[in-house]
């Protein structure tokens with residue numbers, strides 16, 4: 505990921521649902537962006553001093569939901585998850601004119617026109633990346649997308665090919681109200697993906713959301729049980745229940761270490 509610090513300016517924001525707000529960034533910094541054709545481009549927003557004494561700026565990671573090259577703007581969609589954290593509450597009340605600094609973009613996925621079908625799955629945090637992936641697919645793309653949100657009012661319009669069957673899954677509570685009964689292995693997204701028919705042919709898989717559901721469950725299902733090779737599987741946790749982004753980074757490092765020790769890295 506580009507380590508260069510970029511600066512853009514908040515142009516406006518728009519409340520998409522009770523649990524999602526879109527922030528448009530523009531200004532001179534647009535021309536500095538190293539954009540690619542990948543659909544999962546993300547930036548690391550810097551909160552506070554970008555060069556603190558300990559060398560570790562406070563970062564929060566967000567997907568570039570859309571790029572408007574004419575207006576020279578990018579759109580980021582933030583999950584509003586109560587008062588906890590930095591980025592969620594910031595996005596809820598941000599005003600035009602505010603300067604935003606970030607690292608990136610980084611990226612790693614784009615829909616492959618060669619595959620037979622696509623499997624996409626996400627929760628609210630992965631929705632901007634899944635929405636961008638669907639918008640970037642060829643018109644004849646086929647497959648299935650599962651999107652877990654709180655309820656019907658959280659569904660967003662999507663620009664998806666007709667051959668992609670989109671299923672919205674309503675868990676009944678917001679992502680900041682998850683309990684052991686509807687998170688991790690018990691997430692409705694996990695049940696839906698595991699129950700889905702697996703068509704013949706080569707799939708490309710894109711699954712991102714809460715880390716226990718994704719990394720402890722769906723990744724193993726897709727990679728081991730279904731045998732999808734790493735090159736065709738973009739699967740990662742985007743956040744971890746009960747952990748800040750810093751705490752989540754530690755969780756990921758621990759998981760990598762445990763998998764390496766057990767010789768079970770996927």
Ligand SMILES: Cc1cc2nc3c(=O)[nH]c(=O)nc-3n(C[C@H](O)[C@H](O)[C@H](O)COP(=O)(O)OP(=O)(O)OC[C@H]3O[C@@H](n4cnc5c(N)ncnc54)[C@H](O)[C@@H]3O)c2cc1C
Nearest residue numbers: 565566567583585589590591592679742743746747748749
């Ligand atoms: C590559 C990548 C792309 C991402 N893209 C997006 C994106 O486009 N939109 C987006 O909203 N998020 C996205 N995320 C997830 C986002 O970075 C995390 O949710 C981040 O923790 C939010 O920071 P915060 O300051 O709001 O909360 P933090 O300070 O990190 O955490 C505070 C508390 O809020 C909880 N929390 C964090 N996120 C959520 C959530 N989504 N729902 C409920 N509780 C939460 C934490 O568990 C913690 O208890 C992405 C993550 C990655 C790795």
